[in-house]
Amino acid sequence: MTGKATRAEDLGIDVAEVEDALQRNRGLPPHTYYDPNVYEFEAKAIFSNSWQYFAPLDQLSTEGDVVAGLVGNSSVVVTRAKDGELHGFLNICRHRGYPVVEKEQSRCRVLRCAYHSWSYDLTGNLVGAPDTESETHFDKSDSSLFPVAVDTWGSLVFVNPDPNAAPLRVTHPHMTQWVAEEGLDDSSDRYTYRVGLEVNQGSNWKLWQDNNYECYHCLTLHSESLSKAFATKDGDYSLRYTDRMTISHYKGFEPENSDDLSGGDQLVLHFFPGCSIVQQNDLMLVLQVIPTGPESCCVRQHYFIDKGVPEDRFNRWVDLYKQTFNEDGEAAEKQQRNLRTNVGGFQFVYKREEHSVRMLAYTWNAYKAALA
Structure with a gap:
């Protein structure tokens, strides 16, 4: 038996079964969201050699x-x-x-x-x-x-963490391309740091990232938060992806008055593992998920104010995003509990259009590279 198969078996992973599941838009085996051995494997295979x-x-x-x-x-x-x-x-x-x-x-x-x-x-x-x-x-x-x-x-x-890593833009070459094509702002003087949070989360890091990548749930879970400011219905936003990175473009609603938290488009750059950069009128928001255990993670949330934006308007945006991420966090923690009770019969099913399919592909590619 090859070393790759033995190591995969040590992790409770059947490579052929997972490959087949992903082809059918199913997810990773449930135990990969709570198994201590998988957590240690991911720490080395994914987070020890990635830009964060x-x-x-x-x-x-x-x-x-x-x-x-x-x-x-x-x-x-x-x-x-x-x-x-x-x-x-x-x-x-x-x-x-x-x-x-x-x-x-x-x-x-x-x-x-x-x-x-x-x-x-x-x-x-x-x-x-x-x-x-x-x-x-x-x-x-x-x-x-x-x-x-x-x-x-x-x-x-x-x-x-890898001291010999290639530079960020070499690792993610499309960052430079998408700055020009999508309108991302990579200047160092537009946004000023204002608010930083580190929120401890009772779920596996992949569940949090899963929720952060896709917006299939936005109209239901975020009906009183994010979906009040942006068009989050499937088909109302665009998605591009390549290697370990995706970018999505959400359209803002036309504000009924100047105080509404709407208007202007939102760009979201995700790059694996667990980083999201949100740019829109009024602010930039950066998220980074940090695994802290098989069933826990910490979510770093940093908020930057745009030039000329009143502090009270910026603070309202921060409150809206805090509410959004609290909703995501509660959902992920409920999923985490249910993963334990559905061992053996439960698998995720994803819509083909959803960002989560890409995240799963990035995760699985990292698994395969390490198992090889």
Whole structure:
């Protein structure tokens, strides 16, 4: 038996059955949404080598700025060093594995671990290790922080835990093309960061991403939120997709008065895994889903105000999107509970037009690449 088949069997996955199911617009096996082994597999196969949204560039614009956070299941820190460049590292002290940074900082000169006071400069080099002078086999140059890849798009900072990853635009070449063809704005000075949330969710990350990708449910689940501002009926929006990325275009309703939260179109760029960039009149919104367990995830929500938009109007949009995502979250948590009770007989069925079909294809392609 081949190694690929053995590993797939370890995960409870029959490759031929899954291939057949996806051809018929069915989903992944239910256990892939709660099995601990599958969660660990996905952490390595998908999130350890993919570009993911990390932070607003506003938080890392000045020398000495430092931001820490999760990228997949990797604890990461990004700095703006004296050389003017962004540098990223695993947030793990080389001494005993304690976090080097525990909160956002500004005007920082060194990253100092609170455990034993080992310190690093903002390019990751070890510059201080108390009481190690007499250690004859110790060399500071061998104990730099482990690097990760860092890139930017517009006013956004992205991280890939793989330090040898190709740049963001090389990995997703259509980003540049779609800026020109679809009207995405990749300038760094239009949107200003205002509001950041990290919402813990009691569902597998794929369920959250599933809900975020498709709008089949929008007229029912979001009838009092998103669907009041945009035409979300099937056929009223367009979709393009390629490799690991999709873009959708929603039309805004004509406002009946100037105070209505409608008018203007909405562009949504999704790229796998779990990142969505929403651009419209008044604001930009960026989402990144972070798996935290087999049946849990964290959803990073960052809101950016457009130039010239009144704060009260922007805040109303934020409230509308919070309501929308709360509705999505409640739905995903209900699905998560029911997945457990329908083991063996339940499979998702998708409309061919829905974005979720593409997300499943991206997920399955990542599975196959890792299993190979």
